[in-house]
Amino acid sequence: xxxxxxxxxxxxxxxxxxxxxxxxxxxxxxxxxxxxxxxxxxxxxxxxxxxxxxxxxxxxxxxxxxxxxxxxxxxxxxxxxxxxxxxxxxxxxxxxxxxxxxxxxxxxxxxxxxxx
Ligand SMILES: [Zn+2]
Numbered sequence: 001x002x003x004x005x006x007x008x009x010x011x012x013x014x015x016x017x018x019x020x021x022x023x024x025x026x027x028x029x030x031x032x033x034x035x036x037x038x039x040x041x042x043x044x045x046x047x048x049x050x051x052x053x054x055x056x057x058x059x060x061x062x063x064x065x066x067x068x069x070x071x072x073x074x075x076x077x078x079x080x081x082x083x084x085x086x087x088x089x090x091x092x093x094x095x096x097x098x099x100x101x102x103x104x105x106x107x108x109x110x111x112x113x114x115x116x
Contacts, residue, residue: 024097030058034081041106
């Protein structure tokens, strides 16, 4: 009996959620930009700057999210300075339901791997 009630409850929740669910607008925030370059790492003689990688990853995410039917807004689309307040204002102005800030780290110690 309890299993049947639980199953009905799960089905009910699914129906309620699926009928009223609208994907939230996603605000994609490529961290740093402009004079704020973020982490820097030389790799095979090439200087990698966090702000550039963040922007590339954000554009990639934006492409696939919009392709999947999500509405998105980016806090920056080029190498520009955007203050924290303006980033939040962009999200709020557009009614974002989710805010994803993209960052990457760098370390001089080559034995460092992943996160704990
Ligand atoms: Zn960062």
